[in-house]
Amino acid sequence: MSYGVEYHVEAEEIRRTLPAAARRAWSELERRLRVEPWEAGARMSGGLKDTLEAAFAAHGFATYIVQDQRVMVSVINLVWIG
Structure with missing residues (x-):
């Protein structure tokens, strides 16, 4: 199964x-989000189950x-450390 990826307005502006x-590097992560979103990241500490x-x-x-x-x-949200 392949997931779609959509962006909140502010995240799209940063992207x-x-x-x-x-x-x-973002393109590689986006590819992983499409294929395995649950394994691409980690659940936020104290966050909701579906937010990573x-x-x-x-x-x-x-x-x-x-x-x-x-x-x-x-x-x-996207944060660029740059």
């Missing part, structure tokens, strides 16, 4: 501004929600 190395965080190399991290019913991953 568009990533420099080349961070964009490549994952690093994209040393460039930053993403917070996302896995929606199995919709077969969709919603990226709600």
